[in-house]
Amino acid sequence: MNNQQDGGPLTLRDVAAAAGVSLATADRVVNGRPGVSEKTASKVNEAVQRLGFRPLAAAAELARARSWRFGVVLPRGSNRFMLDIADHIRAQADWFRARRIAVEIIETDVFDADRLAAELAGLPGRFDGVAVVALDHPRIRVAIDDLVDAGVAVVTLVSDSPSSRRRHYVGIDNIAAGRTAGSLVGRFLGRPRGDDPGGSIGIVTGSGSLRDHAERRFGFGQVMTEEYPHLTRLVPVEGRDDPERNRALVRRMIADTPDLVAIYNTGEGSVGIGEALAEAGLARRILCVGHELTPATRRMLLDGTFAALVAQDPGHEVRSMARVLHALVSGQEIIAAQEHIRVEVILRDNLP
Amino acid sequence: MNNQQDGGPLTLRDVAAAAGVSLATADRVVNGRPGVSEKTASKVNEAVQRLGFRPLAAAAELARARSWRFGVVLPRGSNRFMLDIADHIRAQADWFRARRIAVEIIETDVFDADRLAAELAGLPGRFDGVAVVALDHPRIRVAIDDLVDAGVAVVTLVSDSPSSRRRHYVGIDNIAAGRTAGSLVGRFLGRPRGDDPGGSIGIVTGSGSLRDHAERRFGFGQVMTEEYPHLTRLVPVEGRDDPERNRALVRRMIADTPDLVAIYNTGEGSVGIGEALAEAGLARRILCVGHELTPATRRMLLDGTFAALVAQDPGHEVRSMARVLHALVSGQEIIAAQEHIRVEVILRDNLP
DNA sequence: CTGTTAGCGCCTTCAC
DNA sequence: GTGAAGGCGCTAACAG
Numbered sequence: 001m002n003n004q005q006d007g008g009p010l011t012l013r014d015v016a017a018a019a020g021v022s023l024a025t026a027d028r029v030v031n032g033r034p035g036v037s038e039k040t041a042s043k044v045n046e047a048v049q050r051l052g053f054r055p056l057a058a059a060a061e062l063a064r065a066r067s068w069r070f071g072v073v074l075p076r077g078s079n080r081f082m083l084d085i086a087d088h089i090r091a092q093a094d095w096f097r098a099r100r101i102a103v104e105i106i107e108t109d110v111f112d113a114d115r116l117a118a119e120l121a122g123l124p125g126r127f128d129g130v131a132v133v134a135l136d137h138p139r140i141r142v143a144i145d146d147l148v149d150a151g152v153a154v155v156t157l158v159s160d161s162p163s164s165r166r167r168h169y170v171g172i173d174n175i176a177a178g179r180t181a182g183s184l185v186g187r188f189l190g191r192p193r194g195d196d197p198g199g200s201i202g203i204v205t206g207s208g209s210l211r212d213h214a215e216r217r218f219g220f221g222q223v224m225t226e227e228y229p230h231l232t233r234l235v236p237v238e239g240r241d242d243p244e245r246n247r248a249l250v251r252r253m254i255a256d257t258p259d260l261v262a263i264y265n266t267g268e269g270s271v272g273i274g275e276a277l278a279e280a281g282l283a284r285r286i287l288c289v290g291h292e293l294t295p296a297t298r299r300m301l302l303d304g305t306f307a308a309l310v311a312q313d314p315g316h317e318v319r320s321m322a323r324v325l326h327a328l329v330s331g332q333e334i335i336a337a338q339e340h341i342r343v344e345v346i347l348r349d350n351l352p
Numbered sequence: 353m354n355n356q357q358d359g360g361p362l363t364l365r366d367v368a369a370a371a372g373v374s375l376a377t378a379d380r381v382v383n384g385r386p387g388v389s390e391k392t393a394s395k396v397n398e399a400v401q402r403l404g405f406r407p408l409a410a411a412a413e414l415a416r417a418r419s420w421r422f423g424v425v426l427p428r429g430s431n432r433f434m435l436d437i438a439d440h441i442r443a444q445a446d447w448f449r450a451r452r453i454a455v456e457i458i459e460t461d462v463f464d465a466d467r468l469a470a471e472l473a474g475l476p477g478r479f480d481g482v483a484v485v486a487l488d489h490p491r492i493r494v495a496i497d498d499l500v501d502a503g504v505a506v507v508t509l510v511s512d513s514p515s516s517r518r519r520h521y522v523g524i525d526n527i528a529a530g531r532t533a534g535s536l537v538g539r540f541l542g543r544p545r546g547d548d549p550g551g552s553i554g555i556v557t558g559s560g561s562l563r564d565h566a567e568r569r570f571g572f573g574q575v576m577t578e579e580y581p582h583l584t585r586l587v588p589v590e591g592r593d594d595p596e597r598n599r600a601l602v603r604r605m606i607a608d609t610p611d612l613v614a615i616y617n618t619g620e621g622s623v624g625i626g627e628a629l630a631e632a633g634l635a636r637r638i639l640c641v642g643h644e645l646t647p648a649t650r651r652m653l654l655d656g657t658f659a660a661l662v663a664q665d666p667g668h669e670v671r672s673m674a675r676v677l678h679a680l681v682s683g684q685e686i687i688a689a690q691e692h693i694r695v696e697v698i699l700r701d702n703l704p
Numbered sequence: 705c706t707g708t709t710a711g712c713g714c715c716t717t718c719a720c
Numbered sequence: 721g722t723g724a725a726g727g728c729g730c731t732a733a734c735a736g
Contacts, residue, residue: 009419009452011729022707027731035705057450058413059729065712067361098409100361179701187659190542223701307539310702315690338667342704345697349531349575350662352694363713374723379715387721411713417728708735713728720723 010053019047030055061330067100068329071123072157072321073132075110079241079268080294081314082133085158088318095319099326110135110159111207117143124150129325131170134161136211153328157321158312159212167328170321170341172312174212177343178219178266181289184308184345185220185262186228188287198230199261202253206241206267216266216291231261239269246272254280262287271296274305293346301348309346317341362405371399382407419452420681423475424509424673425484427462431593431620432646433666434485437510440670447671451678462487462511463559469495476502481677483522486513488563505680509673510664511564519680522673522693524664526564529695530571530618533641536660536697537572537614538580540639550582551613554605558593558619568618568643583613591621598624606632614639623648626657645698653700661698669693 016026021040028036029044030053036044047053072089075082086105096103109115110133120143123130130147134140134156144164147154155168162169185201203220206213217236224233234257239246246269254260254276263286265273270290277283288306290297300306320339327334346352368378373392380388381396382405388396399405424441426434438457448455461467462485472495475482482499486492486508496516499506507520514521537553555572558565569588576585586609591598598621606612606628615638617625622642629635636656642649645663652658672691679686698704 009729012731013729023730024708024732025706028706031731037705040706054446054449056414056452056729058410059712060731061410062408062414062712062714063729063731065731094406097406100408176702180699183699183701187540188542190540219701319690338671340704342696343702344694345699345702347532347535347697349535349571350528350695350697352692361713364715365713375714376716376723377721380722383715389721392721408713411728412715414712414728414730415714415716417715706736708733710731710733712731715728716726718723718725720721 009056010051012053012055015044015047015051015053018051019044061099064330066330067102068128068326069126070096070101070103070129070131070322070325071106071127072103073106073108073110073116073119073130075133076107078107080296081268081292084294084314085318088315091315092318092322095322101322101326111210113137113139116140120144120147123147124152127152128329129153129155131155131157131321131325133157133159134164134166135159136161136163140164153325155321155324155328158317159210168324168334168339170317170324170339171212172341172343174215175219175222177291177310177312178216178221179223180219180343180345181216181264181266181291181308181310182220182223183227184289184310185264185287186223186231188289188307189228189231189261198232199259200232200234200257202234202250202257202260202263203236204239204246204249204263204265204267204269204273205236206269207238208236210267213266220264220266232259236266239267239272241268243269243272243275245269247276248272250276251279254282260286262289264288265290267291268294270300270306274300277305293352298351301346301351304348307347311344311346312341313344361408362403364405364407367396367399367403367405370403371396413451416682417452418682419454420480420678421478422448422453422455422481422483422674422677423458423479424455425458425460425462425468425471425482427485428459430459432648433620433644436646436666437670440667443667444670444674447674453674453678463562465489465491468492472496472499475499476504479504480681481505481507483507483509483673483677485509485511486516486518487511488513488515492516505677507673507676507680510669511562520676520686520691522669522676522691523564524693524695526567527571527574529643529662529664530568530573531575532571532695532697533568533616533618533643533662534572534575535579536641536662537616537639538575538583540641540659541580541583541613550584551611552584552586552609554586554602554609554612554615555588556591556598556601556615556617556619556621556625557588558621559590560588562619565618572616572618584611588618591619591624593620595621595624595627597621599628600624602628603631606634612638614641616640617642619643620646622652622658626652629657645704650703653698653703656700659699663696663698664693665696 016023026044029041108119117139140161141164148165154166156166158171160169237249239249250273284304289308291310293311368375378396381393460471469491492513493516500517506518508518510523512521589601591601602625640658641660643662
């Protein structure tokens with residue numbers, strides 16, 4: 001790491017001197033601004049290379065003296081996970097302030113494409129950067145592309161709109177998340193032995209049309225088909241992430257499925273599943289795997305109702321969103337490796 | 353988040369004006385420096401509260417114009433995981449440079465307490481902050497405390513010395529990591545059914561005296577005893593994290609243990625275990641759980657030799673170390689929640 | 705196309 | 721105990 005012959009830290013001024021140009025010219029080259037001849041530019045670049053110059057971020061930030069407005073579009077009301085996202089944004093207030101970033105959380109009906117599209121249409125001019133919990137819907141794609149065309153830096157958050165021209169997606173690979181859930185269920189149930197008939201697996205999902213849930217079901221199904229063909233998957237039931245609905249659905253599932261051995265919930269509202277099982281005296285006897293760490297799922301992990309959770313860290317996601325938007329608006333590079341959001345597996349024993 | 357009535361961003365100058373003092377005095381109060389009377393201080397503090405002032409990090413950093421020297425003491429030669437740590441430190445070079453931090457990696461024989469203690473004794477004066485992969489040994493405790501007394505900010509990395517006065521430990525809870533491994537092994541093997549005799553579990557460990565490995569064995573044993581008493585744990589064998597030794601040990605283990613059903617490796621060198629199993633035609637038939645994601649363990653996860661890994665993210669650890677040391681030397685607060693290093697579970701399906 | 709110059713917001717001598 | 725003034729390294733007007 002001893003990569004600089006310390007004769008006092010290297011500044012742009014040193015580079016300018018070494019290249020025989022003025023500070024301003026060196027600055028133009030380093031920041032890729034126009035108005036410099038080919039040869040002067042290469043002289044400066046050569047000096048940058050030779051001296052190993054890197055601009056001091058703090059000084060650049062101070063001198064730029066620009067402030068930014070970011071908007072974060074989240075589903076209104078909503079579930080614990082989204083509330084956590086909002087809380088983490090507020091918890092980052094100092095980070096934002098220290099970078100002259102004003103953040104506004106905009107709550108809207110994300111599940112209604114028209115409403116969401118209309119909301120997005122009103123954003124240019126109000127914000128320099130926008131993070132949105134998106135829908136994979138043609139109207140949303142257009143709305144996002146319009147935002148991008150209006151010069152707004154756009155990233156999707158948690159739920160992607162991959163066909164849009166958003167600059168970045170902050171969230172997990174939901175197919176991988178579903179596969180992970182599938183492997184956990186399959187392995188936890190164990191290999192069939194002797195005359196073991198396998199059994200049925202119930203699938204509770206939020207809605208058939210949400211991309212993230214669909215991807216999870218898809219990944220789950222992949223693993224089940226490939227690796228655990230002796231297990232039967234029931235037709236997914238839709239509880240719209242609502243504990244009450246989930247409870248009713250699971251009650252019926254229990255009644256209708258004598259060989260039920262496991263339940264996979266692709267979304268929120270896991271607590272309803274736990275309640276239905278407890279009522280039937282089946283808690284801990286039927287294997288449950290769900291998503292996201294919340295007070296409710298934490299409790300059910302600790303009491304054994306749920307065996308494992310597949311999760312994404314909302315804190316990481318918010319910090320990543322902040323870094324990425326800031327990098328995008330201020331023209332810095334984003335370090336992909338650092339911004340990868342992991343699919344986490346949480347058992348009772350590695351609860352954070 | 354609309355917490356500032358924007359009339360242009362708030363600066364220390366505004367606070368000084370509001371409190372009726374000079375910039376310098378306001379600065380002294382805000383940074384808790386001496387030489388201000390009680391009443392002036394409270395006037396300033398009141399203004400800070402009322403206006404909701406937060407200093408702009410970039411300006412502070414620039415004005416401080418101080419540079420720091422950090423040293424990171426790592427085990428010499430060493431395994432893939434430690435090499436990854438070193439690589440991540442080099443990959444953070446820009447981050448460090450942008451904060452005027454010069455980092456030096458110091459390789460030493462961490463496993464020899466005297467050698468390590470001597471190395472640490474030579475550090476004061478050379479560094480403002482030191483991160484060390486420590487040993488839980490009285491001599492190391494003293495060496496760390498001496499460093500702290502010499503005014504050096506010290507954090508332990510990956511392996512702790514909890515009785516020392518190090519300011520922070522950057523690493524995972526190894527008991528939790530061992531428990532997690534235990535739950536994975538227990539659940540993957542499945543509940544005993546009918547006349548199922550359970551089986552034996554081999555334990556491969558680095559050395560009996562390393563604290564992290566001992567803690568992992570302890571956590572693993574806790575879960576086994578509590579939850580899976582039908583499984584027999586063999587006496588741990590010590591392979592010093594060396595693939596060759598591990599291979600020989602596992603060969604013998606296979607020969608001596610007809611009912612071997614699983615192997616848990618608390619440390620490195622998992623590849624030797626995989627090789628021994630492959631030779632015996634037992635790969636994928638004996639359940640393996642190990643630690644840390646490396647090219648070798650990744651391969652064995654993909655081919656099914658290992659069912660799961662319990663891991664810590666070296667990238668997170670290096671970034672956390674950097675943030676914490678920087679915060680310590682520059683007198684900033686550290687956000688505990690953000691610095692918690694997670695015990696990760698990696699399956700084939702959620703490989704990053 | 706290139707150079708000069710005045711700050712960005714805070715910290716740190718140095719006087720008072 | 722308090723204040724005035726210069727500068728940290730870079731950027732962005734403005735001249736030339």
